[in-house]
Amino acid sequence: MSYYNKRNQEPLPQEEVTTWECTKEDCNGWTRKNFASSDTPECPLCGSKMIDGVRTLVNLQNNSQTKTS
Template sequence: MAMGFGRKNMEEIKTEEVKIWECSSETCNAWVRDNFKSTPKCPICNSEMVETTKELQVVNNNSIFSK
């Protein structure tokens, strides 16, 4: 009898194209999801952020500050 130790039922990871803010600085590669950011300034280097999209895992933001 074969036992499946360590085998877990893996849920499919759901992804979607998400609006993000990406740092405009050449030396900084920070980015943040749009629904987790209120103003377009980089949280790392304080440079301007540029709106773009990225294919990401679905995450819900239940923050009272989200849009």
């Protein structure tokens, strides 16, 4: 029988990722730019305008984006 132990896992590599950050002071909304649905998205939590930001996060690939040549 084998047991799963989280302590033996190596931490996932992190990198600086460009994001959209909510401009509303009391809102914590944000999204990765490569996961945003438009070039100028609205906050998914409050609907406010979003601005450029950067966060240190685990790198994820967005496979739903279509590549055009």
